[in-house]
Amino acid sequence: MTKLSACIEMLFKAESSDPAQRIHLAQAEGFEAVEFWLWSNKDLDAIERALDQTGVKLAGIVAEPFAKLTNPKTHDDFLRGLEESRDVALRLGAPVLICQSGNNRLLVDRQRQRDALTLVLQRSADVLAGSGVRLGLEPLNDRVDHPLYFLTSTSEALDIMDAVDRPEIGITYDLYHSMVMGEDPVTVIGNRGRHIVHLHIADHPGRHQPGSGQLDLLTPLTALIAGGYIGYIGLEFRPTADTKTALVETRAALAPLMAP
Numbered sequence: 046m047t048k049l050s051a052c053i054e055m056l057f058k059a060e061s062s063d064p065a066q067r068i069h070l071a072q073a074e075g076f077e078a079v080e081f082w083l084w085s086n087k088d089l090d091a092i093e094r095a096l097d098q099t100g101v102k103l104a105g106i107v108a109e110p111f112a113k114l115t116n117p118k119t120h121d122d123f124l125r126g127l128e129e130s131r132d133v134a135l136r137l138g139a140p141v142l143i144c145q146s147g148n149n150r151l152l153v154d155r156q157r158q159r160d161a162l163t164l165v166l167q168r169s170a171d172v173l174a175g176s177g178v179r180l181g182l183e184p185l186n187d188r189v190d191h192p193l194y195f196l197t198s199t200s201e202a203l204d205i206m207d208a209v210d211r212p213e214i215g216i217t218y219d220l221y222h223s224m225v226m227g228e229d230p231v232t233v234i235g236n237r238g239r240h241i242v243h244l245h246i247a248d249h250p251g252r253h254q255p256g257s258g259q260l261d262l263l264t265p266l267t268a269l270i271a272g273g274y275i276g277y278i279g280l281e282f283r284p285t286a287d288t289k290t291a292l293v294e295t296r297a298a299l300a301p302l303m304a305p
Contacts, residue, residue, distance in 0.1 A: 047270065047302040050078040050104035050277040052245075056288050072099035074292055078277050080104040084133045089090040093137060097159040104277040105141035105217075105243050106134060108180060113147030115158035120165045127180070128171050135179045138210050141243045142180050143217045143278075144169075146196040158195060163208050170211035180219035181242040182206075186225040191253070196272055199223050199233045206240040215242035217271075219281070225249055230265035238272040247282035254282050256298030266302060 050072070051057070057067040064087055077100075081087065084106050096103060108130040112123040115220045123144075131143050146162055149155075162182075168182050182201045185191040196202055202216045218241045223230055234241070246266070248258035255262050265277065285290030296303060 047266075047299070048078065049076060049109075049299075050080050050279045051076045052081065052279055054082050054279040055080050055281060055283055056090075056287075056291075058199040059284075060288060061170045063091075064088075065095040067094040068092070068099055068101055070102050070288075074289065078100060078102040078104040079196070080106065080135045080139075080279050082107045083109060084130065084137075089133065089137070091273060096285060103137045103139040104279060105181070106130070106137070106139050108142035108144045111145065111147075113150070114162050114165050115150055115153070115257055117145055117161045117164070118174070120161075120168065121149075122154075123165060124168055124172055129167055131173055131176055131178050138294075140172075140178060142178060142182055143183055143243065145183050145185065145304075146194070146200045148193040151193075159201070159205065162196070163205055166205070166209045166214050167211065170209065170213040173213040177201075178212075179212075179242045180214050181223075182214070183219060183245075184222060185219070186222040189225055190222070197226055199226075199228055199230075202242055203234075203237045206237070217241075217243045217245065219245035219247075220265055221247035221249060221252060221260070223246065224260050230294040231268045232267075234269065234272070234299075237271075238269060238274055241269070241274055241276070241300070243276055244269065244274065245281040246298060247280075250300055251285070252283055253285045254280075254295045256294045257285055257291075262297065263301060269303070 051071040053067040112119040
């Protein structure tokens with residue numbers, strides 16, 4: 046059965062200002078997992094209690110600090126932070142850490158930036174080795190949400206994964222960002238689905254719930270699952286109304302995937 050994860054940075058935000066309480070709200074809506082972004086601005090004791098009380102799993106968190114990984118000068122700081130993030134993930138039971146490339150350094154050759162990104166991911170694999178925690182580099186769109194972002198191509202991200210070639214490292218694949226960039230997810234992933242450590246979805250325009258916009262999310266999700274993806278599908282969208290109503294629309298849009 047398809048496993049959904051509620052991103053509590055976006056879902057249940059209007060219902061509660063307390064991230065720990067949002068875990069309880071997610072559990073009441075039938076979620077078996079949640080995820081969030083930064084851990085350093087959360088009360089981790091309260092988060093841990095909420096996870097224990099509800100039995101909800103933590104699907105993933107962000108690897109801190111956010112760094113411009115195309116710049117080698119940021120690497121040592123990122124790797125020190127990755128050690129802390131790994132330990133937080135282990136404490137809370139999160140199997141995935143999410144990172145981003147940072148923006149394009151416009152005066153620096155693109156291949157040099159890509160080489161720097163590949164190197165820091167190889168070094169990150171050594172930090173995570175044996176922990177069971179994986180790092181997912183996330184391509185983002187630069188057309189709507191992240192102007193000047195370096196890694197907008199899923200194909201390029203997968204090529205980087207081929208070069209890194211470590212089981213600890215993969216991509217966080219967000220169908221919203223991919224499709225906003227004009228990619229066909231089935232084609233762009235091809236036979237490299239093994240590199241996907243986590244999925245995100247939202248509709249377009251507006252980055253709202255599935256069913257609210259124009260994207261066919263069902264076809265690529267079906268293909269990715271048929272191709273062997275067994276992780277969580279993170280609902281990382283802005284509800285157009287209250288979260289409960291948005292989830293009704295989401296589940297209707299994803300109904301063929303929700304059957305046991």
